[in-house]
Amino acid sequence: MVSLALKDVGATYGRRVVLSDINTGVLKGGQLTAVIGPNAAGKSTVFKRIAGLAAGPGLVHLSDTAKGSEAICYMPQDTGANAVLTVYESVLLSAKQGSGWKVKDGELQEIDRVLAALKINELAFRGLGELSGGQRQLVSIAQALVRKPEVLLMDEPTSALDLFRQIEVLGFMKRLATQSGMAVLIALHDLNHALRYCEDTIVISDGSVVASGPTHAVVTADMLKSVYRVEARVEACSRGRPVIIVDDSIALG
Amino acid sequence: MTAIAEEIAGIEGRGRYRALVVRRLVMLSGLLAALFVSVAVDMALGPANYPLSDVLTALFWAETVGDQLRVVIWDIRMPIALMAVTVGASLSLAGAQMQTILANPLASPFTLGISAAAGFGAALGLVAGVAVFPVAVQYMVPINAFLMAMVAALFIHFASTMRGVTVETIVLLGIALVFTFNAALSLLEYLASEQALAAVVFWTMGSLTKATWPKVWVTAAVLLVAVPVFARRAWALTALRLGEDKAASFGIDVRRLRLETMLTVSLLAAIPVSFVGTIGFVGLVGPHIARMLVGEDQRFFLPASVLCGSLLLSVTSVVSKTLIPGAVLPIGIITALVGVPFFFVLIFTNRKRAW
Numbered sequence: 001m002v003s004l005a006l007k008d009v010g011a012t013y014g015r016r017v018v019l020s021d022i023n024t025g026v027l028k029g030g031q032l033t034a035v036i037g038p039n040a041a042g043k044s045t046v047f048k049r050i051a052g053l054a055a056g057p058g059l060v061h062l063s064d065t066a067k068g069s070e071a072i073c074y075m076p077q078d079t080g081a082n083a084v085l086t087v088y089e090s091v092l093l094s095a096k097q098g099s100g101w102k103v104k105d106g107e108l109q110e111i112d113r114v115l116a117a118l119k120i121n122e123l124a125f126r127g128l129g130e131l132s133g134g135q136r137q138l139v140s141i142a143q144a145l146v147r148k149p150e151v152l153l154m155d156e157p158t159s160a161l162d163l164f165r166q167i168e169v170l171g172f173m174k175r176l177a178t179q180s181g182m183a184v185l186i187a188l189h190d191l192n193h194a195l196r197y198c199e200d201t202i203v204i205s206d207g208s209v210v211a212s213g214p215t216h217a218v219v220t221a222d223m224l225k226s227v228y229r230v231e232a233r234v235e236a237c238s239r240g241r242p243v244i245i246v247d248d249s250i251a252l253g
Numbered sequence: 254m255t256a257i258a259e260e261i262a263g264i265e266g267r268g269r270y271r272a273l274v275v276r277r278l279v280m281l282s283g284l285l286a287a288l289f290v291s292v293a294v295d296m297a298l299g300p301a302n303y304p305l306s307d308v309l310t311a312l313f314w315a316e317t318v319g320d321q322l323r324v325v326i327w328d329i330r331m332p333i334a335l336m337a338v339t340v341g342a343s344l345s346l347a348g349a350q351m352q353t354i355l356a357n358p359l360a361s362p363f364t365l366g367i368s369a370a371a372g373f374g375a376a377l378g379l380v381a382g383v384a385v386f387p388v389a390v391q392y393m394v395p396i397n398a399f400l401m402a403m404v405a406a407l408f409i410h411f412a413s414t415m416r417g418v419t420v421e422t423i424v425l426l427g428i429a430l431v432f433t434f435n436a437a438l439s440l441l442e443y444l445a446s447e448q449a450l451a452a453v454v455f456w457t458m459g460s461l462t463k464a465t466w467p468k469v470w471v472t473a474a475v476l477l478v479a480v481p482v483f484a485r486r487a488w489a490l491t492a493l494r495l496g497e498d499k500a501a502s503f504g505i506d507v508r509r510l511r512l513e514t515m516l517t518v519s520l521l522a523a524i525p526v527s528f529v530g531t532i533g534f535v536g537l538v539g540p541h542i543a544r545m546l547v548g549e550d551q552r553f554f555l556p557a558s559v560l561c562g563s564l565l566l567s568v569t570s571v572v573s574k575t576l577i578p579g580a581v582l583p584i585g586i587i588t589a590l591v592g593v594p595f596f597f598v599l600i601f602t603n604r605k606r607a608w
């Protein structure tokens with residue numbers, strides 16, 4: 001199974017240092033790993049750095065992969081696009097990068113499967129420009145999935161989705177990771193989702209990792225206080241799952 | 254139950270996609286057929302009136318017709334008709350790829366100053382007798398035009414690679430180039446002798462009447478170089494329209510793709526302008542028509558842009574001969590007159606978003 005580890009990774013935009021000394025343990029395939037942290041902490045930048053789309057020092061170790069650098073797929077946070085393409089074409093396009101003009105039937109079958117799995121096959125022949133924000137996000141997920149990555153970096157994939165779609169997508173991703181052994185890193189703002197779906201969590205604040213490990217150990221009242229500046233409790237719900245109950249924000253000192 | 258529904262929906266997706274592809278191929282064939290007709294009509298028309306049968310005979314059995322007819326058809330009308338095709342194709346393709354890499358519907362050789370630069374270069378030769386590249390002085394005008402167009406294209410390109418320069422900035426820079434070169438051109442016109450002024454004005458209007466076989470071959474050769482360059486990058490170019498981040502996430506080297514495209518585009522845009530003068534509208538509108546007809550999958554968009562551009566200019570060439578009997582109007586004037594109504598009809602009847 002594929003695995004990933006970051007060693008002393010940093011990232012810079014021009015001369016501006018955005019990330020420094022990011023070290024993670026081995027990020028395992030076959031599960032979801034949450035990447036959390038406040039706005040502008042550097043979550044998207046970590047993903048771009050891993051995907052080779054941002055410059056910086058350090059090493060991204062990828063092991064047991066069959067596809068080499070092709071193994072990693074980054075799904076950007078921004079999903080807006082005004083191309084005159086249908087949803088189906090945009091997903092096909094993602095699958096066909098680097099190959100010839102001819103489209104095989106098997107490739108189309110794969111697209112149908114992915115669209116069906118995300119329950120967006122009724123959108124297949126709508127124009128990209130006519131989609132709602134959430135629909136766009138689902139299409140973006142489809143574009144990532146047809147690339148059959150071994151490491152999938154999803155940057156806030158559920159931020160525009162309704163509650164039903166959020167749990168559908170995260171549940172689906174979890175099943176997919178378990179079945180395929182894919183390593184899925186998900187940047188999230190909804191920490192209850194992290195608690196529920198992600199085995200491990202990495203907390204980034206101000207360009208560095210401030211905590212990482214099993215989600216239950218990482219998402220605690222103390223962390224919420226120091227990183228997110230909110231007064232909150234992590235308690236077991238009536239069914240025994242841990243949930244975050246937010247009480248108040250902490251005024252800037 | 255849901256499994257069955259999904260299976261049916263899946264087959265439907267695949268089938269509908271195949272049908273879409275067939276529709277687009279039909280569309281492309283239609284454009285090609287229309288182009289053949291237009292080129293044939295273009296060759297049949299001219300100051301000297303020959304019956305269509307004579308024209309066809311001259312085309313297919315050139316040895317059997319008189320010298321005069323043969324010369325008119327083969328050495329005068331055919332270069333003009335084919336020049337309309339190659340120039341229209343080049344400008345439209347250049348515009349299409351500029352719009353693609355700059356993610357801007359306003360991009361075209363004309364709107365971003367490449368044509369204006371070429372116009373200024375030509376005027377420099379016509380009015381001041383200045384050869385930018387002082388070799389082959391008899392070709393001073395096209396060479397000047399070409400070099401200035403190249404300068405403008407490279408300026409746009411290198412500006413676009415600078416950090417912090419956005420797509421909007423590029424368009425602003427392009428528009429600034431248009432104004433600059435047009436002002437410089439006006440200055441030259443102001444200073445020009447009456448004879449040189451007439452030549453400049455004629456050139457800036459754009460005209461196919463000076464078409465010759467060598468010019469046709471050169472423009473065709475440029476197309477033959479450019480089309481495969483783009484064709485090989487079809488998926489990557491299409492992906493660019495999903496946004497830079499998305500394209501990069503697909504493993505595309507976006508900077509390099511932009512550079513290669515811009516260099517090819519500058520060649521495509523400069524050569525025709527240097528031969529036939531400023532023909533503005535095709536480069537902007539050709540790609541938009543193509544996009545409305547077949548969408549932006551470059552496997553269809555690329556040939557459609559080529560065909561729309563050639564068809565637009567070929568029809569324009571026909572119109573330029575028929576509008577005032579006995580006179581051939583400069584094609585640059587007519588392009589907009591022909592293109593705009595067609596363009597409007599498409600925009601207002603196309604309920605899908607065009608950009």
Ligand SMILES: Nc1ncnc2c1ncn2[C@@H]1O[C@H](COP(=O)(O)OP(=O)(O)OP(=O)(O)O)[C@@H](O)[C@H]1O
Nearest residue numbers: 013016018037038039040041042043044045046077
């Ligand atoms: N292209 C860029 N050029 C310069 N600075 C950038 C660029 N992109 C991001 N930054 C800066 O890098 C820092 C980290 O940004 P990043 O996008 O990684 O944050 P994030 O954790 O993903 O935030 P969010 O939750 O808002 O998505 C921010 O301070 C941001 O301003």
Ligand SMILES: [Mg+2]
Nearest residue numbers: 043044077155
């Ligand atoms: Mg982000």
